[in-house]
Amino acid sequence: xxxxxxxxxxxxxxxxxxxxxxxxxxxxxxxxxxxxxxxxxxxxxxxxxxxxxxxxxxxxxxxxxxxxxxxxxxxxxxxxxxxxxxxxxxxxxxxxxxxxxxxxxxxxxxxxxxxxxxxxxxxxxxxxxxxxxxxxxxxxxxxxxxxxxxxxxxxxxxxxxxxxxxxxxxxxxxxxxxxxxxxxxxxxxxxxxxxxxxxxxxxxxxxxxxxxxxxxxxxxxxxxxxxxxxxxxxx
Amino acid sequence: xxxxxxxxxxxxxxxxxxxxxxxxxxxxxxxxxxxxxxxxxxxxxxxxxxxxxxxxxxxxxxxxxxxxxxxxxxxxxxxxxxxxxxxxxxxxxxxxxxxxxxxxxxxxxxxxxxxxxxxxxxxxxxxxxxxxxxxxxxxxxxxxxxxxxxxxxxxxxxxxxxxxxxxxxxxxxxxxxxxxxxxxxxxxxxxxxxxxxxxxxxxxxxxxxxxxxxxxxxxxxxxxxxxxxxxxxxxxxxxxxxxxxxxxxxxxxxxxxxxxxxxxxx
Numbered sequence: 190x191x192x193x194x195x196x197x198x199x200x201x202x203x204x205x206x207x208x209x210x211x212x213x214x215x216x217x218x219x220x221x222x223x224x225x226x227x228x229x230x231x232x233x234x235x236x237x238x239x240x241x242x243x244x245x246x247x248x249x250x251x252x253x254x255x256x257x258x259x260x261x262x263x264x265x266x267x268x269x270x271x272x273x274x275x276x277x278x279x280x281x282x283x284x285x286x287x288x289x290x291x292x293x294x295x296x297x298x299x300x301x302x303x304x305x306x307x308x309x310x311x312x313x314x315x316x317x318x319x320x321x322x323x324x325x326x327x328x329x330x331x332x333x334x335x336x337x338x339x340x341x342x343x344x345x346x347x348x349x350x351x352x353x354x355x356x357x358x359x360x361x362x363x364x365x366x367x368x369x370x371x372x373x374x375x376x377x378x379x380x381x382x383x384x385x386x387x388x389x390x391x392x393x394x395x396x397x398x399x400x401x402x403x404x405x406x407x408x409x410x411x412x413x414x415x416x417x418x419x420x421x422x423x424x
Numbered sequence: 425x426x427x428x429x430x431x432x433x434x435x436x437x438x439x440x441x442x443x444x445x446x447x448x449x450x451x452x453x454x455x456x457x458x459x460x461x462x463x464x465x466x467x468x469x470x471x472x473x474x475x476x477x478x479x480x481x482x483x484x485x486x487x488x489x490x491x492x493x494x495x496x497x498x499x500x501x502x503x504x505x506x507x508x509x510x511x512x513x514x515x516x517x518x519x520x521x522x523x524x525x526x527x528x529x530x531x532x533x534x535x536x537x538x539x540x541x542x543x544x545x546x547x548x549x550x551x552x553x554x555x556x557x558x559x560x561x562x563x564x565x566x567x568x569x570x571x572x573x574x575x576x577x578x579x580x581x582x583x584x585x586x587x588x589x590x591x592x593x594x595x596x597x598x599x600x601x602x603x604x605x606x607x608x609x610x611x612x613x614x615x616x617x618x619x620x621x622x623x624x625x626x627x628x629x630x631x632x633x634x635x636x637x638x639x640x641x642x643x644x645x646x647x648x649x650x651x652x653x654x655x656x657x658x659x660x661x662x663x664x665x666x667x668x669x670x671x672x673x674x675x676x677x678x679x680x681x682x683x684x685x686x687x688x689x690x
Contacts, residue, residue, distance in 0.1 A: 279524060279528055286658060290660060378663065379662065380664065384656070385652075391671045395668065
């Protein structure tokens with residue numbers, strides 16, 4: 190049954206769109222990176238650790254991570270009004286939570302590490318591309334981390350699981366419709382972020398987690414390669 | 425205002441022995457009490473208390489133009505306000521993240537479950553549809569606003585009746601109601617949140633427990649195990665084994681919550 194399944198763009202069910210990752214794309218930033226899934230492109234820049242402003246948000250016990258996610262107004266077909274909205278506020282926080290477990294910023298009291306994520310072009314899975322770029326940018330900035338995280342969206346189109354949803358698949362309407370499950374994992378398989386919208390049972394959800402485990406490893410390799418390449422350039 | 429660290433540590437020690445300050449078991453809810461029709465102006469409303477936590481949810485309807493990509497479906501808008509009167513922690517001003525997240529968590533569970541039958545809320549395709557506004561207000565905050573808001577939403581939606589609509593003048597006659605209830609499906613999305621503290625999982629945290637929650641998973645789903653929405657919150661990772669346990673605990677908790685609120689959903 191699985192073999193019969195056709196994805197709108199002809200990909201295999203477990204095929205991620207071509208990924209690109211590049212580190213060091215914003216010279217002003219302390220660390221920066223680009224990550225793309227096909228035509229979904231996100232960039233991220235890190236500033237800090239630096240003094241937290243406003244002052245009342247300073248934490249005298251440990252450093253703080255602060256993420257902002259936003260989409261450029263022309264990153265989608267219909268223009269988005271610039272500035273924060275409810276969706277972007279939520280994704281900002283989700284991105285922060287997904288990155289925090291690997292960060293070792295306890296030793297920076299009263300300081301903040303700012304991560305700015307911008308989506309240049311969107312064809313679904315933007316938060317995953319954003320988190321992948323942000324993880325790279327943090328590593329590039331030399332922020333102490335015990336590892337990086339990798340993020341992927343798993344989809345369920347009717348009853349078929351697929352990886353890395355694009356817009357056409359997000360709008361899938363046949364059968365049970367489309368279920369979108371963005372997941373972020375550490376290389377040893379801990380889940381730092383999971384969301385789900387749609388319809389699924391717990392047996393299917395377990396398959397989703399296994400699939401995410403397998404595919405985040407693939408993304409991790411792409412991220413590692415990009416980081417290594419950035420060091421070659423310095424030499 | 426934050427929970428002192430000694431209290432937090434003591435909560436953790438207690439949990440290690442499977443105990444909580446108020447004598448509950450980790451998987452036990454506080455008492456849930458529900459009142460309906462708390463507003464006579466709203467199309468439907470409910471007051472939900474879980475222990476000392478209290479929320480009011482109101483439903484209002486209005487007629488507007490449908491979205492271009494769903495010309496024959498009603499619309500949904502969920503907002504929440506964490507009122508300054510409900511806690512010394514909340515301040516007035518534009519909504520901050522917790523209020524935004526609360527609204528979106530409820531929105532997604534209701535929307536994805538298709539609990540409201542939006543295709544039945546079309547008046548004239550492409551021109552006029554009913555918009556459903558779900559507004560959530562905190563009255564007293566002692567942890568677990570999400571689950572309280574979820575219960576309140578279900579009960580208030582169940583109460584809601586359609587206002588009269590003057591088709592000739594294309595005007596809603598607010599304050600006059602028809603006998604028609606809001607069209608709802610049989611698949612009821614129950615929203616429950618499981619928290620992780622240390623190596624322990626618990627449901628329905630008090631404010632003190634919520635303060636030291638390391639990770640939480642909010643899920644909207646039915647008592648038969650269909651899941652419509654998931655969101656992980658708080659900055660601590662969860663391993664896959666723990667996640668499986670959370671899935672099981674969430675399903676059991678949904679069943680318990682449902683038996684508690686069942687009579688309000690008939």
